[in-house]
Amino acid sequence: MSVTIKDIAKVCGVSPSTVSRVIADNPRISQKTKKKVREAMKELGYHPNFNARSLVANSTSTIGIVMPRASDEAFSHPFFPEVIRGISVAAHEKDYMILMTTGSTKDEQMEAVSKMVQGKRVDGIVLLSSIINDPFISMLLEWNFPFVLIGSPAEKIDKVNYVDNDNIAAAKKATLHLIEKGHKRVAFIGGLKDLVVTKHRLEGYKQALEEANIDFDQSITSYVDFRKEAGYQAINQLFENKKPPTAILVTDDMIGFGVLTAIQEKGYKIPNDVAVVSFNNFTMAELSSPSLSSVDISIFQLGYQSAKRLFDLIKDSSLDPIGIEVPSKLVVRQSSKTIKKIYK
Template structure:
């Protein structure tokens, strides 16, 4: 096995210089860094980052906490994409990732406490924001570095988070449907325990109010049993006395499930009902019909949450910040003017 001393000798530098090159120290010139890295590659030397981390009392690892079990979360394309953003920045900064495996709120909380108390990670990214979330409150009170993808329900001025303007973008997509002549517009959101559902419902209601359209509670579906299942959501909407002519859905995945289910009832999209979603999944462009969606910058949400977490880890005095990632309405063929 090649040692650091052999690399130093071959590169004609001190072993301490090789260590600084591995740590990307600004004290070492770019020319020297290039020479040392070339020797490392030629000799096949791989630094023991784990040993270096233990010596520095650092794990060089970030904990990533899902809103549910990883198996269930990965069924939604949002999470692989946000993790791609997290991985991109973590890799560049030489940090590894530790994914949560808990499948209940209690298990997730216990896992986070274990991560913090055992110093198994240097910081944590929460990929969700719930109301009355004891895990987020625990992290805040412990002073452990963490960031949130989503708006914290409370104490947002003391927590670093990355989010979209969920009120504004839902208002925009609802106004778009209104501009097509729709007045009976349904909102199929996620669980009311999630802040994103609260914000999007607010945007939906604001758009209706400003257009003089009365809010009808029968058009709002925000419960786990219905909102997370396209078949159940369609069944609930078809039971409404005055069936909606348009639907704003939780995300593209649910929208696609609903479109498939509507076909079984011989209801066509967009001829009979218009549907729009969020997240702008890659399959949405090529689906039948291509889905109108809000691109929320999923990759960027993960990337910047990681950037600000590492800043906090490496400089605990950095001030908390709330960062809004721009979103964009992508018009396709799943929405049409009402006849």
């Protein structure tokens, strides 16, 4: 026979309504009573009925995650499992569940988000990427629905809650690191052009060149998808240049792994002939050959802080929008250590 609220109330010497308020985390119930009731629930193996709880609290106890692409494609990239892990930890702390969108096209994803919101399936949403002219942001703002964006918004920044790194400063620092090693021919391989993160890292790269009195050269810039194969192909194109680069700033480690492979297949030594710095600092960056210098953007914290902010918005919808900055740091490894010769 299953344990009921009445059983918990009897053991604790309180009313069933008090137990219900503890389950709903009512602030009027003392911490002492909450602790007593929760310990009894755990000891007796009682699990709240989430459907009933949702009806009483007018809450789904669920948050939504909007994937930037088809889920099978997204999960093949290490960024998304790690950022979702951060969201999951924060959700677990609040006893919330997670619902993710499905859909291989933008229209299918828009429909999935509409069902989430209009069907009252979630209490709030985390958007996992930021693009220029983002239709999800416009839609959620119009509906006045709680959401947090991972990445800086391209528009309406004063109306959006978001969590991001200072990608301009991080890219500038990484580029200056290469320039300080003696490189004056530094290429840039970015993600797709409609991504805000690509725009910001390109800006940081340009700022570093300007500070070092190096002209920006469009012929050694490339924009690709976040895949190893794309990085490999980008190198083949960049090294067709009459004056190929001696260093490369790459905006994603997966692209970076393809870059390392292609450079070495061409007979160049890393970092003596070509130095490489990337972003994200995945575990494989340390294990690659050579190990890949990379900017650690604290992916877990991006997810964790976004979910924490979302729960604040769910609790109080009147909060003013804010941007939360998660720190980043350059981790220097073999791919960009001191070189033996200075390029002129």
